Amino acid sequence: MGTLGDFAGLWDPEPGWLNTASYGLPPKPAWDALQAALADWRVGATSWEPWDKSTTRARESFARLVGADAGDVFVGSTVSAALAPIAAALPDGAKVLTDDVEFTSDVFPWQVHADRGVEVVAVPGDELVAAIRPGFDLVAVSAVQSSTGAVLDLAAVVAASKEIGALVVIDASQALGWLPLRVDGVDALVTHTYKWLMSPRGATIGYLSPRLQERCRPSAAGWYAGAEVHDSYYGTRMVLADGARKFDQSPAWFSFVGAAPALELVEQIGVETIHQHNLELANEFRAGLGLPPGDSAIVSTPLPGAQEAFASAGIRAAVRDGKLRASFHIYTTLADVHQALTALKPLL
Incomplete structure (x- = not known):
């Protein structure tokens, strides 16, 4: 530091x-890395694999920042898409608790399952912890609220949710990069990196707890979710990666080229x-x-x-x-x- x-x-x-x-x-290292990649792209100077090394670097840096195992970290493009498999795994009639000023990317993924009886209940942020009572299956909320800047009492949310067996899903997009965060007791923590992590838009990274990985189907699985990506280009043979990487979406290369040095700089500072x-x-x-x-x-x-x-x-x-x-x-x-x-x- x-x-x-x-x-x-x-x-x-x-x-x-x-x-x-x-x-x-x-920051300059992110900008320079992105310009170099764009220059190579313009003339076809390289294949894509060198760019993709940045995805691994960003995954590992994120894991260190939140105290997770890199094997429990997945990559994607948007927060709402990252939450979709979790929402799909909720049972019919599940009940979700959130903040009444929550950003809609953390609300709509649950609400689109209303036809299955999934209900979203929103309460004022200062009432959230008290509202975590039996009957709720999942608490979905931002670590820092976008509209108000209110900082979540994450430890209290985790403790109250654990008492009733509810899952905890955290959006860290307005927090990670300036607010110290750990994934202890959290089932999912997802962040887009283009705000406080100072990266190009298009690089989302998230943590999935092992118990949540078991419950969710990697419904967006493609070639990049394969155990060996170079063996997953064609055909019907599907061997998905272990751990959270089976939930990977094919990364936007240049977004991660910029994200990796930016995240590593946050670690360094x-x-x-x-x-x-x-x-x-x-x-x-x-x-x-x-x-x-x-x-x-x-x-x-x-x-x-x-x-x-x-x-x-x-x-x-x-x-x-x-x-x-x-x-x-x-x-x-x-x-x-x-x-x-x-x-x-x-x-x-």
């Missing part, structure tokens, strides 16, 4: 980028270091708005006129559910925070 100052030169953002919750900015940096800046921003300190790298607050004020000042943030959403990451500086607060000062 190092200090953020040791790595500052790996990004060159235009001042005022406060929107990592929408997409992260690539250290999530705890990133976490401290992000919270310091987020709380500086909160203080400037007259808000109490928080525990999230995402700040969400109703502030009429904020979007227009930011646009005039060249600040790039987002509005979600009618609220200003600003997000802070490795490459965010104190100057970015003060620039944003200056833009908002007439509204306060």
